[in-house]
Amino acid sequence: MRVGIIGTGSMGSVLIEAFIRSGAINPEQMLVTNRTIGKAELLADSYPGLQVARSNKEVASLTELLFICVKPQEFKPVIEEIQAHLSPSQLLVSITSPVLLRHLEDHLPCKIAKVIPSITNYVLSGVTLCIYSDRCTPEDKELLENVLSHISSPIRVSEQYTRISSDLSSCGPAFLAYFVQKFVEAAVEETGIAEEEATVLASEMLLGTGKLLTTGGFSPASLQKRVAVPGGITAEGLRLMEKELHGVFHDLIRATHAKYNEDVEKVESRLYGTKVD
Structure with missing residues (x-):
């Protein structure tokens, strides 16, 4: 199985390093890219065998399990670039909480999941929240959670409780x-x-x-x-x-929820062209 990661920023790099150090995924199985290619190349220098792609569509077309690790405002251009290069058999995993499952299903043909990692995964601890679309089969869920179990305790949650x-x-x-x-x-x-x-x-x-x-x-x-x-x-x-x-x-909870709702509205505005007051 080839695993792709688009976005090697804070959480993207945490996942890459944790997957490799835990033995969940061998570097040779991973294809990564980033808007600033130099950041991906630095990771490749640290982990021999890790492959760097020059575009998002290259990663999308060559991997079976694809993690999207970008900020909410960066999602639309990424989706537009990769949507024609995805197939129904692929499993795409977003780690961006304000991007909802329905947003992805509306724009992409593949199977969709969302995971919320934690900085604690860097030391192979803590939990990873797992949220699945109806397109995912029991086998898809088992596959993803088997990978995540090397770096965390995967816990399934309802999307309505993503924020809390x-x-x-x-x-x-x-x-x-x-x-x-x-x-x-x-x-x-x-x-x-x-x-x-x-x-x-x-x-x-x-x-x-x-x-x-x-x-x-x-x-x-x-x-x-x-x-x-x-x-x-x-x-x-x-x-x-x-x-x-x-x-x-x-x-504290009211403040984080208010920011989350604001971010969801901004995502929808970018994806669907709706106006946000």
Whole structure:
């Protein structure tokens, strides 16, 4: 099976490197391209055998499994370039959440899926969200999830929950990294502890907490209860956060959903020529 990847930006390169390092796909099986060819060539230099194509249509015409890893505003020209070079037997996978399955089905003849990867896939961890069109067979789903299982835990979700699922699995690492950053900055400013030491402590804490919430059998609520002794120091910290952060996560979800809906409208405007106010 030949695998194509159009777009070697942030997430495209994460997928390429994770697939190769995990052994999911051999470099010789992959054909990649990018609007700036030099970026694809740098990856090829790092992974001998990885092949670089000079156009999107070349990748589309020579691969059975094709990942499209471009920004929403770049989708229309990519689709227009590759649509005549795709066949019904091919499986095209978009990683761009505001581009809906119906958008792709309206413009392309092949089988369609959407996956939402995470930066955690770079270390062969986390989840990948999987969303399928009706054109996909059980065999198509098994094939894609077998590839993704080398770098993540593939989880099927309904397209209507794409945004909130992405908030938790894909945006979540950045949100938690922000929390760790601010926690460390406050520790340094308030106590004088070395930033490097505080960063190591907080990062190892985050790693261990993730294990407790997955393989350790704890839920978020039960973990808090286990750590926080009534009337103790942890309990006092939790009381403060409950007071100061009240409503912030609702606001966070509303903000990401508003941006997502805006991006969907922009995609539809470009694909169908409709006006967006």
